[in-house]
Amino acid sequence: MANRVLAGNRASGGYGLYVSRPGNNVLDCANDKLMFNTNSGESGTSFFSAGHFQAVPSAGGTGGTAPTIFSSTVVAAGSTASPSYRNFASNKLMLWGAPITGFTVSSGAVAAFFTYSSIGTTSVTLSNTSNASITVKNLSFNLLDTSALF
Amino acid sequence: MANRVLMGNRSTGGYGLYVSKSGSNVLNCDRKELLFDASQSRAGEVYAGGSLNSLGNTTQNFLSTGSKSNLGYIPLVISTEDRRGEYDETSGSGEEQLYSSRIDVLEFTSSTIQPKSLGFFAGQDFDFSDDQIIDTRLSGQSCTNLKFMVLKIPLAYGYMTNTYFT
Numbered sequence: 001m002a003n004r005v006l007a008g009n010r011a012s013g014g015y016g017l018y019v020s021r022p023g024n025n026v027l028d029c030a031n032d033k034l035m036f037n038t039n040s041g042e043s044g045t046s047f048f049s050a051g052h053f054q055a056v057p058s059a060g061g062t063g064g065t066a067p068t069i070f071s072s073t074v075v076a077a078g079s080t081a082s083p084s085y086r087n088f089a090s091n092k093l094m095l096w097g098a099p100i101t102g103f104t105v106s107s108g109a110v111a112a113f114f115t116y117s118s119i120g121t122t123s124v125t126l127s128n129t130s131n132a133s134i135t136v137k138n139l140s141f142n143l144l145d146t147s148a149l150f
Numbered sequence: 151m152a153n154r155v156l157m158g159n160r161s162t163g164g165y166g167l168y169v170s171k172s173g174s175n176v177l178n179c180d181r182k183e184l185l186f187d188a189s190q191s192r193a194g195e196v197y198a199g200g201s202l203n204s205l206g207n208t209t210q211n212f213l214s215t216g217s218k219s220n221l222g223y224i225p226l227v228i229s230t231e232d233r234r235g236e237y238d239e240t241s242g243s244g245e246e247q248l249y250s251s252r253i254d255v256l257e258f259t260s261s262t263i264q265p266k267s268l269g270f271f272a273g274q275d276f277d278f279s280d281d282q283i284i285d286t287r288l289s290g291q292s293c294t295n296l297k298f299m300v301l302k303i304p305l306a307y308g309y310m311t312n313t314y315f316t
Binding site for chain 1: 166167172186191202215217221253295
């Protein structure tokens with residue numbers, strides 16, 4: 001059975017917490033065979049990850065209150081709304097929404113869509129450019145970085 | 151307070167590192183209640199990402215920052231952009247109509263992303279051999295305010311095998 005978890009000094013990476021994928025020896029496997037690595041600042045062939053993919057709760061998630069992961073927002077045709085979320089990632093957020101009910105483009109229009117803008121630490125502007133009211137299920141993810149590329 | 155962290159032998163999963171969600175006992179909770187589960191082959195590590203004001207009909211290399219190595223497979227990419235919705239256009243003569251249920255289509259390789267349009271007017275001159283089904287973004291479908299994250303999870307034909315998951 002392979003060593004899977006290392007809390008200590010890894011030959012490649014130094015001190016930290018490491019977890020390898022099943023069947024791989026955490027002590028000396030290639031970086032790609034690790035599923036968790038606390039090391040940071042790597043580059044080139046040593047690069048492991050930019051962070052962990054994580055959802056930002058729309059509510060709760062503090063103290064003894066369980067997090068609520070998504071919210072649903074009704075947006076009237078041609079209007080805006082302001083769904084909110086917890087300040088867990090400042091404005092480093094990727095807002096992902098899905099229309100719960102489909103909406104149809106109007107005659108003569110070429111596109112109908114909804115979009116997020118003015119991303120703040122606790123809320124965002126959700127705009128509906130279609131000719132019908134829609135209900136959008138909002139999910140927020142920690143984008144980790146706001147650089148053009150990271 | 152529930153046990154939240156286990157470094158050891160879990161009854162379901164075996165030896166490894168496990169972290170449960172708040173209120174769930176890491177020793178015996180359902181796997182869906184685990185935040186981290188070392189018994190799984192792949193987890194949600196973000197390898198690269200970005201926030202681009204716009205991306206034209208060109209490829210964007212997502213490995214350039216830090217000169218990251220190619221993962222060796224086409225990864226799962228989660229993305230959002232302004233145009234999340236559908237598209238409907240009728241040709242000038244009214245004889246053809248193009249409808250697409252979503253605009254935010256991107257094409258991925260192991261190192262790049264590129265905006266694409268899904269579908270094309272199927273007139274009498276349509277050339278099935280000329281790759282017109284998935285083509286460059288049509289006017290009115292430009293990709294703006296693109297945010298994306300590249301996950302270390304293979305998601306493409308030929309890559310979803312033991313070779314890439316173990």
